[in-house]
Amino acid sequence: MRKLALSDEILMTVEKPARYIGNEINAVMKDAQAVDIRFAMCFPDVYEIGMSYLGIQILYDMFNRRDDVWCERVYSPWIDLDKIMREQNIPLFALESQDAVRDFDFLGITLQYEMCYTNILQVLELSRIPLLAEERTEQHPLVIGGGPCSYNPEPIADFFDLFYIGEGETVYDELFDLYKEYKKAGRTRAEFLRRAASIPGIYVPSMYEVSYNEDGTLAAFTPRYEDVPAQVEKQVVMDLDHVTYPKAPVVPFIKATQDRVVLEIMRGCIRGCRFCQAGMIYRPTRQKDAESMKEYARAMLENTGYEEISLSSLSSSDYEQLPELVNYLIDLCSEKKVNISLPSLRIDAFSLDVMSKVQDVKKSSLTFAPEAGSQRMRDVINKGLTEEVILEGAGKAFEGGWNKVKLYFMLGLPTETEEDIKGIAHLSQKIAERYYEIPKERRVGKCQITASTSFFVPKPFTPFQWASMNTEEQFLEKAKIVKQEVRAQINQKSIKYNYHEADVSVLEGLLARGDRRVAKTILEAYRNGALFDAWSETFRMDAWKKAIESTGTDMNFYVHRERDLGELFPWDFIRIGVTKDFLKREWENAKQGKVTSNCREKCSGCGAAKFGGGVCYEG
Amino acid sequence: MKVRVKFAKEGAMKFIGHLDIMRYFQKAVRRSGIHASFSEGFSPHMIMSFAAPLGVGITSTGEYFDMELNGSMSSAELTDRFNAQMADGMRVLSVRKVPDGKASKAMSLVAAADYTVTFREEKAPSGDWQHQVEAFLSQEQILVWRKTKRSEGEKDIRPWIYKLEASGNGLSMQLSTGSVHNLKPELVAEAFYKYLGQEPQPFAWQVHRGEIYADLGDENGRKLVTLESLGEIIE
Numbered sequence: 036m037r038k039l040a041l042s043d044e045i046l047m048t049v050e051k052p053a054r055y056i057g058n059e060i061n062a063v064m065k066d067a068q069a070v071d072i073r074f075a076m077c078f079p080d081v082y083e084i085g086m087s088y089l090g091i092q093i094l095y096d097m098f099n100r101r102d103d104v105w106c107e108r109v110y111s112p113w114i115d116l117d118k119i120m121r122e123q124n125i126p127l128f129a130l131e132s133q134d135a136v137r138d139f140d141f142l143g144i145t146l147q148y149e150m151c152y153t154n155i156l157q158v159l160e161l162s163r164i165p166l167l168a169e170e171r172t173e174q175h176p177l178v179i180g181g182g183p184c185s186y187n188p189e190p191i192a193d194f195f196d197l198f199y200i201g202e203g204e205t206v207y208d209e210l211f212d213l214y215k216e217y218k219k220a221g222r223t224r225a226e227f228l229r230r231a232a233s234i235p236g237i238y239v240p241s242m243y244e245v246s247y248n249e250d251g252t253l254a255a256f257t258p259r260y261e262d263v264p265a266q267v268e269k270q271v272v273m274d275l276d277h278v279t280y281p282k283a284p285v286v287p288f289i290k291a292t293q294d295r296v297v298l299e300i301m302r303g304c305i306r307g308c309r310f311c312q313a314g315m316i317y318r319p320t321r322q323k324d325a326e327s328m329k330e331y332a333r334a335m336l337e338n339t340g341y342e343e344i345s346l347s348s349l350s351s352s353d354y355e356q357l358p359e360l361v362n363y364l365i366d367l368c369s370e371k372k373v374n375i376s377l378p379s380l381r382i383d384a385f386s387l388d389v390m391s392k393v394q395d396v397k398k399s400s401l402t403f404a405p406e407a408g409s410q411r412m413r414d415v416i417n418k419g420l421t422e423e424v425i426l427e428g429a430g431k432a433f434e435g436g437w438n439k440v441k442l443y444f445m446l447g448l449p450t451e452t453e454e455d456i457k458g459i460a461h462l463s464q465k466i467a468e469r470y471y472e473i474p475k476e477r478r479v480g481k482c483q484i485t486a487s488t489s490f491f492v493p494k495p496f497t498p499f500q501w502a503s504m505n506t507e508e509q510f511l512e513k514a515k516i517v518k519q520e521v522r523a524q525i526n527q528k529s530i531k532y533n534y535h536e537a538d539v540s541v542l543e544g545l546l547a548r549g550d551r552r553v554a555k556t557i558l559e560a561y562r563n564g565a566l567f568d569a570w571s572e573t574f575r576m577d578a579w580k581k582a583i584e585s586t587g588t589d590m591n592f593y594v595h596r597e598r599d600l601g602e603l604f605p606w607d608f609i610r611i612g613v614t615k616d617f618l619k620r621e622w623e624n625a626k627q628g629k630v631t632s633n634c635r636e637k638c639s640g641c642g643a644a645k646f647g648g649g650v651c652y653e654g
Numbered sequence: 655m656k657v658r659v660k661f662a663k664e665g666a667m668k669f670i671g672h673l674d675i676m677r678y679f680q681k682a683v684r685r686s687g688i689h690a691s692f693s694e695g696f697s698p699h700m701i702m703s704f705a706a707p708l709g710v711g712i713t714s715t716g717e718y719f720d721m722e723l724n725g726s727m728s729s730a731e732l733t734d735r736f737n738a739q740m741a742d743g744m745r746v747l748s749v750r751k752v753p754d755g756k757a758s759k760a761m762s763l764v765a766a767a768d769y770t771v772t773f774r775e776e777k778a779p780s781g782d783w784q785h786q787v788e789a790f791l792s793q794e795q796i797l798v799w800r801k802t803k804r805s806e807g808e809k810d811i812r813p814w815i816y817k818l819e820a821s822g823n824g825l826s827m828q829l830s831t832g833s834v835h836n837l838k839p840e841l842v843a844e845a846f847y848k849y850l851g852q853e854p855q856p857f858a859w860q861v862h863r864g865e866i867y868a869d870l871g872d873e874n875g876r877k878l879v880t881l882e883s884l885g886e887i888i889e
Contacts, residue, residue, distance in 0.1 A: 043857065046711075047857065053674065056669055288741075337684075337685065341681065342681070342699075374697055394696060
């Protein structure tokens with residue numbers, strides 16, 4: 036039996052010891068002596084969150100298909116174990132072998148949200164890897180980042196040796212082959228990094244020089260050497276039907292946040308909402324064939340024993356073979372006594388029919404994401420959902436027996452007025468009214484409308500990347516307006532209003548559009564005790580405030596000012612297919628409240644067609 | 655058909671709690687191709703009942719659950735199918751057919767269990783403790799401070815210790831278990847330390863459960879039989 040890295044005494048002291056023992060069904064065990072490359076794949080958050088993430092399962096499966104690579108998993112030790120590991124000098128270990136991460140060839144860290152950045156430092160420090168890439172030597176693993184936040188890697192560039200920009204299935208093999216070759220030949224870390232920088236999609240921060248203008252904006256971003264490309268090309272998989280996908284994902288012993296089979300049906304989104312980074316960076320929209328999805332669904336259920344399956348995509352209603360796939364799954368799941376957990380679908384006759392078949396109408400709720408309260412504001416953000424459509428969908432659902440509705444909105448969107456803000460309460464009221472139009476004898480009690488607002492954070496590679504972000508005070512003032520307006524509605528008793536924390540959102544704004552100089556702010560916040568910032572129970576604004584102050588980080592510069600159209604952004608060196616010209620056009624359209632068609636209605640010439648496939652070439 | 659599954663839980667698996675072990679077995683059954691019976695409704699679940707929950711950190715070679723099956727597989731095939739799906743540290747030891755009905759439910763049958771409490775290195779009681787076990791057990795009363803949901807106070811645990819002896823670097827014991835009098839082995843070990851005039855260090859021992867019994871006796875005395883022996887092998 037494997038020897039665990041932690042003693043019984045420690046494992047019996049910490050919360051949920053199952054987070055640290057590995058040994059799960061479908062976890063891959065190999066002989067460490069028989070592989071050339073040991074890769075520690077890390078999600079810098081707690082186990083239950085990290086295990087729910089599909090991307091790692093895909094790469095874990097893909098890497099381990101190679102006989103010369105052993106990919107293992109690492110997650111952030113929760114604060115209880117973090118403390119013990121520091122006190123007792125226990126190095127961070129990978130779950131499968133329980134060996135120290137420090138002895139691996141690679142430490143890969145997925146970057147799913149900005150508020151995990153201090154956890155990156157935790158993972159490095161507990162692994163005893165120097166936090167700054169420049170301080171690492173031949174003895175240390177190469178630290179590689181990937182995932183959505185690597186589309187602006189600059190605030191964390193100092194902590195990484197390299198980044199992989201784009202979808203992991205394309206050039207990892209090339210990177211591994213190169214690494215093996217250099218390792219065998221006894222070449223240095225610096226030599227490897229220099230050569231790796233010319234693999235498409237690989238960004239090596241130390242190979243680039245950055246200079247700033249007097250006003251603090253970026254002046255130039257240039258390669259230090261001639262053989263290093265000036266721009267890094269995002270990697271995309273154009274043939275999703277012949278790309279590896281895990282038929283036997285790892286099944287945790289403890290309940291993960293996403294505790295089910297996840298079937299990825301599509302990448303990208305045709306909608307073009309102007310606040311949405313995923314909608315831009317994952318272009319072009321590519322669909323997987325339903326026939327192979329059916330096969331995967333069956334195999335994955337049989338290999339994991341999960342009692343639930345769900346579909347993954349940015350907008351499942353836009354998946355053209357959805358009815359065919361869903362009807363197949365309904366039959367399969369009734370045969371296997373498996374639940375189907377539906378992604379949020381556009382509410383129409385089809386989805387209501389499907390929902391009534393697979394869930395208990397009385398218990399389940401409908402979800403709408405109008406994102407903004409007024410039609411004007413929805414036109415600004417290019418959210419194609421109209422009030423008419425929402426009311427019609429809600430009406431049909433109420434007639435069908437549902438009485439719970441969840442609504443998601445954002446506050447602080449560009450050009451927002453008080454009327455737009457109040458619109459959130461008014462739309463909630465109209466939905467409530469629609470419910471009470473149903474004759475009393477056919478209603479099931481009161482309706483419950485839950486309106487939630489998050490605060491808008493401008494993200495790189497969106498038409499709103501130039502936009503000003505509100506201050507914490509402005510956000511809270513706006514939330515108060517919504518709250519009061521909800522209270523003023525006739526059916527206020529049927530409407531519940533929630534809003535997110537504003538201080539975290541402002542920090543997210545700093546980390547999302549920051550440059551290389553923000554690294555010292557992150558490092559300082561971590562030194563001040565910031566960790567697990569995505570968790571309200573552990574988030575410490577004081578640690579961040581102190582760091583912002585002591586490093587002289589200008590929040591107005593990074594967060595609140597509107598950027599000039601001519602400004603060079605820290606992330607501009609990455610080519611995502613969608614051009615900056617298109618984003619500019621969309622920013623102008625937004626300000627004029629002009630709606631842009633979705634990719635299936637009419638091509639808007641965003642630039643993603645250069646990849647030669649997907650929705651750009653449908654029909 | 656109702657079957658009783660006997661299994662072992664060892665190694666790293668001792669850190670997986672009771673509820674997660676239930677979920678683990680439900681998934682194992684689904685992977686194994688064994689045809690389980692399900693409840694009705696929107697979220698059908700397997701009809702499965704565990705004999706006696708095992709605390710986190712305790713290993714066992716005598717755990718049980720009952721479940722309803724459709725179809726007819728032999729005990730040997732069921733055991734093999736289960737074992738093809740086990741994580742390192744889990745083993746299915748036997749699968750036997752048991753009578754239907756509430757009276758024969760594993761959980762309601764539990765009357766006693768065997769445990770060993772092994773002292774960890776350098777954490778055993780000092781002195782000649784092996785030769786004190788008999789004297790400890792021959793006391794008329796063994797009073798311990800016990801806190802339950804209902805009450806708190808001194809309780810005599812002696813009647814619920816059926817056997818106790820020194821074995822190797824620890825104690826082996828048979829204790830009353832189940833819904834009527836559930837005596838935990840840790841409590842016996844603590845009482846023994848106290849009897850020796852000593853205080854156990856934290857994490858002084860590793861507990862292992864060896865077997866679970868039903869009581870077929872009457873007012874004249876106990877007749878303990880293993881839960882496994884109440885089932886019959888399916889040919």
